[in-house]
Amino acid sequence: MNLSVKPLFARSMTEGFVRRRPAPPSPRRTLLVVLAAVLAIVGVLAGVYYYAVRPVTLRIAVGPTGSDDVKVVQALTQAFAQHRSYVRLKPVQTDGAVASAEELAHGKVDLAIIRGDLDVPNNAQAVAILRKNFVVLWAPPLRKSKGRKAGAKITKVGQLAGRRVGVIGKTPANVNLLKIILRQYGVDPAKVEIMQFPVNEAAEAIRNQKADAYLAAGPLNSRITTEAIAASARDGGNPTFLAIDASEAIAQNHPAYEADEIPAGTFGSPERPDDEVKTISFSHHVVARKGLSDVTVAAFTRQLFAIRQQLMTDFPLAAKIETPDTDKDAVIPAHPGAAAFVDGEERTFLDRYSDFIWWGLMGLSAMGSIGAWFAGYLKQDERHNNSALRERLLDMIALARKCDSPDELDRMQSEADDILRDTLHCFEHGAIEEGALTAFNIALEQFHHAVADRRMLLASLPQNLARAGAPFRATGTL
Known part of the structure; x- marks a missing residue:
């Protein structure tokens, strides 16, 4: 065998x-691994995009109730909502600029409308100038009253010693402003009887000769100031406007104020005033909380100036909105986001997220390579x-x-x-x-x-x- x-x-x-x-x-296992990696990266990119374009709501403190500032902010809020803007506003009404500044200082709001001549919170950065306010000092024409002799005519700030000065508005900030002016002229504020009149009672108080001179602070086209000056006219006589000739010195000593002029005829006809009058001015600022996203603030600033033209018809004050001072020595430093918009350095979506997109694509490529290697390994x-x-x-x-x-x-x-x-x-x-x-x-x-x-x-x-x-x-x- x-x-x-x-x-x-x-x-x-x-x-x-x-x-x-x-x-x-099974090839299905390899396919699922690669698919899971791709979906993960796509999900990350989609999340970044959603985070970038989702609407952001900012709380803005403004007051007092019924003021022009509140009306403007309410109009902006409605306009932003109607246009489905990236930034939306939620007004938080306060008792005034001081209270608004406190809300911002404590981090309770993102934005606030404050006066530049008051204490500015350390965490406040300028976004825009909402309006410029001019100080107007005037004395009504003399008129004898029953049982009382008319005093000497007031033509200069230095003559206010021993007189009654009415301040229109109940905010203590205007009283402090008057004291600064008096001290600059060597007048002791203690020798001046300072009276405050609510806005809605100012015209009646002026007609009843409650004071010898008056001070108002507001925009040049302010209805309140114009009506108060008109109420000062007596028997065809025009009030005397008191020039603040020391405006430059005041601005030098108090950087929150600027030397300015009131053009002739600002307050109606007949010419009131009949010539240019030197004065000081200060601004109401829209400020943002320090640390608020540059992208968000830049978007808000862009929306603010884009919508301004549409609001001018109903709110003439909107025409007074100006860009902030972006100089390094500005009284209120500009927020980096607002400065980027003003200086034309605002970053686009691709500028902001190009690194994420590039790294995402690199990650996707790396995941594809890893997936191919893993499939080959299996x-x-x-x-x-x-x-x-x-x-x-x-x-x-x-x-x-x-x-x-x-x-x-x-x-x-x-x-x-x-x-x-x-x-x-x-x-x-x-x-x-x-x-x-x-x-x-x-x-x-x-x-x-x-x-x-x-x-x-x-x-x-x-x-x-x-x-x-x-x-x-x-x-x-x-």
Whole structure:
């Protein structure tokens, strides 16, 4: 009996490869990993975009109730809402500029309307000048009253000593302003009887001669100041406007004030005043809390000046809105966001988030590379296994050419079919490339040729021919 070790060795090797061949990893798992990474980066970019464009609501302190400042802020609030602007406003009404400044100082609001001549909070930064206020000092024309002699005509600030001076408005800030003017002229405020009249009672008090001179502070087109001066006219006489000739000295000593002039005819006809009058002015500022986002403040400033023209018809005071002083030595330093808008250095969306976008794209590319590497890593064993099977197929070509048993050829043919099935699975999973599949196909064809040639050779051997004819002799056909 002729036993061959080669077929047994070949069978054991084949069974070993088949048993050790691991199940190919599912491509779905790799796809899900890569897809999850892409979705994560897309989600981050979408979150950044939403954060950048979502509406922002700022709380703004303004007062007192019913003032022009409140009306302007309410108009801005409505306009921003109607235009679906990036920045929205939520007014917080206070008792006045002092209370508004306190709200900002305590961080309870984001914006506030304050007077520049009052104590400015340390955390306040200018966004815009809402309006400029001019100080108007005047004395009504003299008129004798029953049982009382008219005093000497007042033509200068220095003549206010021993007189009654009425201050229009109940805010103590205007009283302090009058005292600053009096001291500049060497007049002791204690020797002046200072009286305050509510805005709605000022005209009546002036007609009733409650004081010898009056002070008002407001815009040049202020209805309150114009009506108060008109109420001062008596028997066709015009009031005397008191020039503050020391305005430059006051501005030098108190930086919150500026030397200014009241043009002739500002307060109506007849000419009131009949010539330019020197005075001082100060501003009402829109200020923002220090640390508020530069992007938000820049957007608010841009919206404010864009909407200003639309408000001028209903609110003439809107025409007085001006850009803040961006100089480093400004009394109220400008907020960086407002300064960027004024100086034309405001950053666009791409300027602000280009770094995030670039890093996002880099991250997406890196995740894609990592995903590809990870997918390749998962298929590494599959590739190695397929390479071993291909080598096995090449070895089987040599074995087939030396095989002495048709049964062994059948078994190797069956093994080749298994290797073919495994190779096709690897190709579908992407574990092997098309070039590797072509090389395998060449090896498979060579194996089939070797098997076919060996079968023909074995069939032609004499013992095989005699064995093949034995059934026919037994049946008597030969």
